[in-house]
Amino acid sequence: MTLAQRTLDPRPAHSAPAARPERGHLRLEGVTKRFAGDVNAVSDVNLDLERGKLLGLLGPSGCGKTTTLRMIAGLLPITSGRILVDDDDISLRPPHQRDFGLVFQNYALFPHMTVAENVAFGLDMRRVPKAEARRRVAEALELVRLPGYGERKPREMSGGQQQRVALARALVINPRILLLDEPLSNLDAKLRDEMRREIREIQQRLGITTVFVTHDQVEALTMCDVVGVMSGGRLAQIGTPEDIYERPASLFVADFVGRTNILDCEVLNGHRVRLGDGVYSCAATTIRPGKAKVAIRPHRINLTPHRDRALLSTSTNSAEGRVLRTTYVGDIVQYDIDIGGPTLQVETPTHGRGLAVAVGDKLLCEWRPDDMLVFER
Amino acid sequence: MVGSTTVGFRVLVTGLYLFLLAPILIVVPLSFSDDNILTFPPTSWGVRWYAQMFEHQALVNAFQVSLSLAAIVTVLSLAAGIPAAYALHRFRFRGRDALMNLFTAPLLLPSIVLGLSILLVFVKLQLLATFVGLVVAHLIVTTPYVVRIMSTALTTLPPSVEEAATMLGASPLVVFRRVTLPLMMPGLVASAALSFLLSFDEVVISLFITGPHITTLPVEIFNYVESRTDPLIAAVSVVLVAATLLVVLLVERSLGLSKAMGK
Known part of the structure; x- marks a missing residue:
C-alpha cells in the first residue's frame, strides 16, 4: 500500500465501535535492560499502545527513555521481557527485519546520497520496482513539504529540511511502527513548534502507531495521545497528557511535568x-x-x-x-x-x-x- | 595595505616553494646530462642515463622488489589497520586507549631505533634479508598511519548513519557495502597511498635488514652513490619522483571525485 492510498483509505480503527476492544499494536511486557555489571538501565517497563496512537516517552536524561526506544527498534538487545507487535513476539528479531521507521536526533541522513536516494533506500532494500519507488519517493517528499528537493545533497539543506527528509525516509516504507528519538531537539524554538505540529498532523493523517522520545514536557503534552514519564529506568506513570498533568502519580511526576x-x-x-x-x-x-x-x-x-x-x-x-x-x-x-x-x-x-x-x-x-x-x- | 600583504605573502610562498622544490629543480636537469660524472650544470645533454638505467640489473631487481613490497605492505596494512581502527572507534572496551596508543606508538619512535630493534629481533627469527622480513618491518611503519587516518575518517561517520540503514531493512553486509564503505572511501584511498609511498621510500629500517640477496630501490640507490658519481642516479631519482607524483595525483583525483559525490 502506498502513502497516498493509506491516506485515502484509513485503517478501519475508528469505524467499528461495537467490535471487540482494539488490540494493542505495540506491547511491552516487563522489558528490562541491564548493561554488563551495571544496575538496570531499564526495569520492567510495561505498556500497551493502541494502533494509531502517539506515545511520548518523557523523562530527564539518563532515565532510560532512549534505551527503551532502542530496544523497541532492536538496536539494543533486551535483557528480559517481551516486545510484541500485534501479538507477534519480535523480541529476538534483528532490527533490519522489524519493518520499523526510526528518525534520529541528528537526522543520520546518508551524506553520499541525494535526498531522493536517501528516501529510496528502504524501498531499494524491499526490492520495490524502480518506477513505483520513484513515485513513492515523490509522494513522501510531498508529504513532508519538500517536493522537488530530490536531487539535493543533505549538506545543502537546513537542519529542519534534513529532519523532514529523515521523516520521509522513515515513512516511505510504511513502517509498522514509527520511532522518533528526540527528533526536534537540534532545531531552534520556532522551527520546533512548526515541526511539532507537522509531525503530529502527518502521524494522525497516516494513522501510524508512533513512539516519541523527548525530554521536553511541552512536546510530550501537546503532541501525544499517551505520555509515559520515565525516571531511573522505570515507567513512573503512563496516561493521557491531562492525567499526567492533573493527576500525577508521584512527587517526581508532579515536579518534572510543569x-x-x-x-x-x-x-x-x-x-x-x-x-x-x-x-x-x-x-x-x-x-x-x-x-x-x-x-x-x-x-x-x-x-x-x-x-x-x-x-x-x-x-x-x-x-x-x-x-x-x-x-x-x-x-x-x-x-x-x-x-x-x-x-x-x-x-x-x-x-x-x-x-x-x-x-x-x-x-x-x-x-x-x-x-x-x-x-x- | 591589502596589496602590500599580498605581495609579501607571494614572495614568502614563492621562496618556500623554491626551497622545497630545489632538489627536484637540480635533479631533473642533471638526469638529462650526457657527462660521465655529476656536474651542475651539465656540459652536454642526452638521455643515455635513462637507457643505462634499464640495463643496470641490480637497480631493476631492487625496483621490482620495492614495487611488490609496497603493494603487499599496502594491502596488509589496510587489512590490519581498517578493522583495528573500526573496532577502536566503534566499541568501548577495557584497554581501548592502551591499544590505541600501542597501535600508534611506532609513529613516535625514531626510525633508527626502530631499525635497530627490528634487526636484533630478526637475527633471532632468521628474517634478516628476506622478503617476509621486509614486509613485516614495513608493516610496523605503515600500519600506525593507517590506524590514525582511518580513525579520523571514521569520526565523520556517526553510528546512527549505519543504524539508519539497518532500520530501513539493510542486513549488516549491505550496511557495510552501501553506507560504511563509501563513507570510508576517502580515508581508505589516503591511507593506501600513504602506505604505498612510505614503504616505497623507506630507507633507514630497510638499511638494517636488507642484504646482498635482496634489497630495495632506495637502499640500492644509497649503495650506488656511495661507490659511483655518474648521472644515472639522477635519472633514477626522476623516475621515482614521477612515480610518487602519479600516486599523489591518483589520490587527489579519486578524493576529489568522492568529494564531488557528496562526502
Missing part, C-alpha cells in the same frame, strides 16, 4: 493538611497522618487584594500572604509569597497594564482543594 510548588506538610486526615501556620483542605488522600509533601501548581493559585476577602468562596482554601519578590516573565508574572512559614510561588497572566502588586504588599492567596495534591515524602 512547574509546581512542593512543600512540606503534615497530613491531619484524609482531606486536611497543615501547611505552616494554616490548615487547608486537600484532594482526597490515603496517606496516613504524619509528615508528607504537598504539590500546588503556581497558576492555580488566585491572588486577591485583602479587602475582597468577603467575596471569597468558602469551599476554597485561602491564606494571607506577603509578597517577597516579583519576576516579570512577559506572558506571566511570578510572585514569591510568604504565607506564614512556607513560601508559595504564584503565577498570574499579565494584562499589559503594569504590575499592580509590589514587594511587601499583603494579599490573599486562594486555591481549590483539588489542586492541592498530597504525596509521600
Whole structure:
C-alpha cells in the first residue's frame, strides 16, 4: 500500500465501535535492560499502545527513555521481557527485519546520497520496482513539504529540511511502527513548534502507531495521545497528557511535568493538611497522618487584594500572604509569597497594564482543594 | 595595505616553494646530462642515463622488489589497520586507549631505533634479508598511519548513519557495502597511498635488514652513490619522483571525485 492510498483509505480503527476492544499494536511486557555489571538501565517497563496512537516517552536524561526506544527498534538487545507487535513476539528479531521507521536526533541522513536516494533506500532494500519507488519517493517528499528537493545533497539543506527528509525516509516504507528519538531537539524554538505540529498532523493523517522520545514536557503534552514519564529506568506513570498533568502519580511526576510548588506538610486526615501556620483542605488522600509533601501548581493559585476577602468562596482554601519578590516573565508574572512559614510561588497572566502588586504588599492567596495534591515524602 | 600583504605573502610562498622544490629543480636537469660524472650544470645533454638505467640489473631487481613490497605492505596494512581502527572507534572496551596508543606508538619512535630493534629481533627469527622480513618491518611503519587516518575518517561517520540503514531493512553486509564503505572511501584511498609511498621510500629500517640477496630501490640507490658519481642516479631519482607524483595525483583525483559525490 502506498502513502497516498493509506491516506485515502484509513485503517478501519475508528469505524467499528461495537467490535471487540482494539488490540494493542505495540506491547511491552516487563522489558528490562541491564548493561554488563551495571544496575538496570531499564526495569520492567510495561505498556500497551493502541494502533494509531502517539506515545511520548518523557523523562530527564539518563532515565532510560532512549534505551527503551532502542530496544523497541532492536538496536539494543533486551535483557528480559517481551516486545510484541500485534501479538507477534519480535523480541529476538534483528532490527533490519522489524519493518520499523526510526528518525534520529541528528537526522543520520546518508551524506553520499541525494535526498531522493536517501528516501529510496528502504524501498531499494524491499526490492520495490524502480518506477513505483520513484513515485513513492515523490509522494513522501510531498508529504513532508519538500517536493522537488530530490536531487539535493543533505549538506545543502537546513537542519529542519534534513529532519523532514529523515521523516520521509522513515515513512516511505510504511513502517509498522514509527520511532522518533528526540527528533526536534537540534532545531531552534520556532522551527520546533512548526515541526511539532507537522509531525503530529502527518502521524494522525497516516494513522501510524508512533513512539516519541523527548525530554521536553511541552512536546510530550501537546503532541501525544499517551505520555509515559520515565525516571531511573522505570515507567513512573503512563496516561493521557491531562492525567499526567492533573493527576500525577508521584512527587517526581508532579515536579518534572510543569512547574509546581512542593512543600512540606503534615497530613491531619484524609482531606486536611497543615501547611505552616494554616490548615487547608486537600484532594482526597490515603496517606496516613504524619509528615508528607504537598504539590500546588503556581497558576492555580488566585491572588486577591485583602479587602475582597468577603467575596471569597468558602469551599476554597485561602491564606494571607506577603509578597517577597516579583519576576516579570512577559506572558506571566511570578510572585514569591510568604504565607506564614512556607513560601508559595504564584503565577498570574499579565494584562499589559503594569504590575499592580509590589514587594511587601499583603494579599490573599486562594486555591481549590483539588489542586492541592498530597504525596509521600 | 591589502596589496602590500599580498605581495609579501607571494614572495614568502614563492621562496618556500623554491626551497622545497630545489632538489627536484637540480635533479631533473642533471638526469638529462650526457657527462660521465655529476656536474651542475651539465656540459652536454642526452638521455643515455635513462637507457643505462634499464640495463643496470641490480637497480631493476631492487625496483621490482620495492614495487611488490609496497603493494603487499599496502594491502596488509589496510587489512590490519581498517578493522583495528573500526573496532577502536566503534566499541568501548577495557584497554581501548592502551591499544590505541600501542597501535600508534611506532609513529613516535625514531626510525633508527626502530631499525635497530627490528634487526636484533630478526637475527633471532632468521628474517634478516628476506622478503617476509621486509614486509613485516614495513608493516610496523605503515600500519600506525593507517590506524590514525582511518580513525579520523571514521569520526565523520556517526553510528546512527549505519543504524539508519539497518532500520530501513539493510542486513549488516549491505550496511557495510552501501553506507560504511563509501563513507570510508576517502580515508581508505589516503591511507593506501600513504602506505604505498612510505614503504616505497623507506630507507633507514630497510638499511638494517636488507642484504646482498635482496634489497630495495632506495637502499640500492644509497649503495650506488656511495661507490659511483655518474648521472644515472639522477635519472633514477626522476623516475621515482614521477612515480610518487602519479600516486599523489591518483589520490587527489579519486578524493576529489568522492568529494564531488557528496562526502
